[in-house]
Amino acid sequence: MSRICRLLPVVILALSATMLHAGPQPAQNIDGQWLMPAKDHAGTRYSELNQITAGNVKQLQVAWTFSTGLTAGHEAAPLVVNNTMYLVTPYPNYLYALDLSKNGELKWTYKPNPARASQGVACCDVVNRGSVYADGKIIYNTLDAHTVAVDAGTGKEMWKTRLGDINIGETMTMAPLVVRDKVLVGNSGGEMGVRGWIAALDVKTGKQLWRAFSTGPDKEVMIGTDFKPFYKSDQGRDLGVTTWPPDQWKTGGGNVWGWITYDPEANLIYYGTANPGPWNPEQRPGDNKWTSSVFARNPDTGMAKWALQYNPHDLHDYDGVNEHVLVDLYIKGKKRKALIHPERNGFMYVMDRLTGELLSAEPFVYNTSIHHIDLQTGKPVLNPEKEPKEGVKVNDICPASPGGKDWQPSAYSPRTRLLYVPHNHLCMDVTASKASYIAGTPYLGMQVAMDKGPGKYGGLFTGWDPVAGKKVWDIKERFPVWSGALVTAADIVFYGTMDRWFKAVDAKTGKELWKFRTGSGIVGQPITYRGPDGRQYVAIFGGVGGWAGAVVSGKLDTSIPFGALGFVNAMKDLPDVTGPGGTLYVFALPDRQP
Amino acid sequence: MKALIWHSAKVKTVHPQLVALLCCLTAMFTASAFGGTATPESPDAKQLMEMNVGETRIPRTSTPPNLRNPYQGDPKAVAQGQTLYSAMNCIGCHAPQGGGGMGPPLSDDVWIYGSEPAQVYLSIVQGRPNGMPSFAKALPPEAIWQLVSYVRSLASDSPGQPVKDLPKSKQTDK
Numbered sequence: 147m148s149r150i151c152r153l154l155p156v157v158i159l160a161l162s163a164t165m166l167h168a169g170p171q172p173a174q175n176i177d178g179q180w181l182m183p184a185k186d187h188a189g190t191r192y193s194e195l196n197q198i199t200a201g202n203v204k205q206l207q208v209a210w211t212f213s214t215g216l217t218a219g220h221e222a223a224p225l226v227v228n229n230t231m232y233l234v235t236p237y238p239n240y241l242y243a244l245d246l247s248k249n250g251e252l253k254w255t256y257k258p259n260p261a262r263a264s265q266g267v268a269c270c271d272v273v274n275r276g277s278v279y280a281d282g283k284i285i286y287n288t289l290d291a292h293t294v295a296v297d298a299g300t301g302k303e304m305w306k307t308r309l310g311d312i313n314i315g316e317t318m319t320m321a322p323l324v325v326r327d328k329v330l331v332g333n334s335g336g337e338m339g340v341r342g343w344i345a346a347l348d349v350k351t352g353k354q355l356w357r358a359f360s361t362g363p364d365k366e367v368m369i370g371t372d373f374k375p376f377y378k379s380d381q382g383r384d385l386g387v388t389t390w391p392p393d394q395w396k397t398g399g400g401n402v403w404g405w406i407t408y409d410p411e412a413n414l415i416y417y418g419t420a421n422p423g424p425w426n427p428e429q430r431p432g433d434n435k436w437t438s439s440v441f442a443r444n445p446d447t448g449m450a451k452w453a454l455q456y457n458p459h460d461l462h463d464y465d466g467v468n469e470h471v472l473v474d475l476y477i478k479g480k481k482r483k484a485l486i487h488p489e490r491n492g493f494m495y496v497m498d499r500l501t502g503e504l505l506s507a508e509p510f511v512y513n514t515s516i517h518h519i520d521l522q523t524g525k526p527v528l529n530p531e532k533e534p535k536e537g538v539k540v541n542d543i544c545p546a547s548p549g550g551k552d553w554q555p556s557a558y559s560p561r562t563r564l565l566y567v568p569h570n571h572l573c574m575d576v577t578a579s580k581a582s583y584i585a586g587t588p589y590l591g592m593q594v595a596m597d598k599g600p601g602k603y604g605g606l607f608t609g610w611d612p613v614a615g616k617k618v619w620d621i622k623e624r625f626p627v628w629s630g631a632l633v634t635a636a637d638i639v640f641y642g643t644m645d646r647w648f649k650a651v652d653a654k655t656g657k658e659l660w661k662f663r664t665g666s667g668i669v670g671q672p673i674t675y676r677g678p679d680g681r682q683y684v685a686i687f688g689g690v691g692g693w694a695g696a697v698v699s700g701k702l703d704t705s706i707p708f709g710a711l712g713f714v715n716a717m718k719d720l721p722d723v724t725g726p727g728g729t730l731y732v733f734a735l736p737d738r739q740p
Numbered sequence: 741m742k743a744l745i746w747h748s749a750k751v752k753t754v755h756p757q758l759v760a761l762l763c764c765l766t767a768m769f770t771a772s773a774f775g776g777t778a779t780p781e782s783p784d785a786k787q788l789m790e791m792n793v794g795e796t797r798i799p800r801t802s803t804p805p806n807l808r809n810p811y812q813g814d815p816k817a818v819a820q821g822q823t824l825y826s827a828m829n830c831i832g833c834h835a836p837q838g839g840g841g842m843g844p845p846l847s848d849d850v851w852i853y854g855s856e857p858a859q860v861y862l863s864i865v866q867g868r869p870n871g872m873p874s875f876a877k878a879l880p881p882e883a884i885w886q887l888v889s890y891v892r893s894l895a896s897d898s899p900g901q902p903v904k905d906l907p908k909s910k911q912t913d914k
Contacts, residue, residue, distance in 0.1 A: 262870055263871045266842060270842075584828065584829050587833070593836050701845070701850070702839060702841065705839075705847070706840075709841050714835075
């Protein structure tokens, strides 16, 4: 590499830092809009709006609602741009534009017409986790593995790029992230032996600029000379090939269906990769890199800077796709450029986001499968009794496959310095069996039956101190808390429950301040915005579903424990408390409120 | 011989593991399942064409065919069907015991495309538009009938045992 090339990143870094001036700390963006599901590139879901306070939140009332007429899980975050709200639905992935200056009047609907058959290869309900606004466009993924860009003003399709093939079980459900002129997207399909990847598309044209796979040779994983993983076990050549039995990396999973965050100062993106395939670990001796891992990459070149494998040779479908929230923390008196990652394996990882060094990893849920995380090696120390074996039933593995926490995103407040974590309290019994790879069909080899954890409740909402490495408060919920979290400058946290409550709690104490009974259970992501009238609004999709809610949205048989990859057994009582059906709820204080 | 024909007709997208699996299955059919009994033929195409997928039809002089599963009442076929249900990854979408997941449950009384043996046969052979893949090139008629035997048993009071009649579907709003 020439000297100029070597200097280039530094120049870009300096430029981006001055142009965006949005450090990894929550952007001081108080224009009242909501341009991406996580609010900012750091993934904080923190809003500066503060009209709704602990003193008046009790007066929140419905301003308007909007029905989608769909019965699958509604996991998407609404966007608010230029007094327009944008909603992406589950399959068939409609995009609605609603005029906020006219109380939510429908402006237009865009229909991407995804292939019907894509519904049959989506592992865990036909969900979509949202869109992103950039360059005058609303950009999102369709279940049949396309990325589309729609003119935010007119609803006209600007470009549509096919990225995957549903015939091998490849779908897309994640929300893209835009970094400058690049749209970053990834695939789903870890239950079908689909090889995972992340891709960058040109925001203007949709043309693919680079694609980095999660398994295979370094060239295809986009690992080069700049790659400096912190831990020894993550160092070496072509680990994406050598940590697998011959050729199995080709059907090895490691999909990128979760959240991507971005640090403009370091010019690095952060994202996790999903479980290896098949689930049966006996069929894939080795670490199975780079599944269940985190990557830091340069978004311009796609090249990896560092990686850490959270769960080498994953035993329990512990995907690594959960959010990496980028915040600067004072740890042992020293300011660290950190990332916080509530890992599916039940431990809260706090890392140096520039080097990948693990600073702490404390358990945030009941755990029987992992003793602790070794900070010297970066690896979990496993309980050997919980390792699945073919033909043997292994009981009481906690957390269960959906993890201590699944996709449901946390929020971080720079005021309270707490992370607000919606999560699960689940255990499982499993029996492994031989899986055969047939393209486009599930590649599992595991019979699973989950149950609610000790105390017989399914979920928790936790206020977590990432510096002290411990919980400050938590709220027990009957079902997994499968909705995202939102925190505001008035120190109020919002989240929803699968048993039809939308709640506001005190960010410092967890004390419940207000709740509202919705039509169907909540698995969406709350947002807040300032309306054209200057008032603060809060919006959330109701409409139960997703993996946890598939028992309702898919009308599964509650008498058999193994449905929905074993989740049904923990959710048998969900149909008793909610039906399906998507409705957006928008709340505000009464009109006369200042 | 039939088995050999469908095997050799495999297309190149098939993974080597599947070929190996199919070879095993071929051996299985020829060795055990059909020992002593005649090999069931592919159902008559004309009869299949007259099979209603839904409940309604334009009145006509002849009644729809009552296509029998050649393995009706045969517990061995149900057991073979159960093996296939795992081996062909039906189990991944429809779950062990048919509880459902990525695909609809098979254990309840809702049959979107009909519960008659020939209707279930057609669903497996042709695939269905919401994501059920076609297994026409992956399995011979014998194996599909065995799957029909097992799948229908899941909705009965005695799963895993041969079943003759199932109640008509109660609702089809899936």
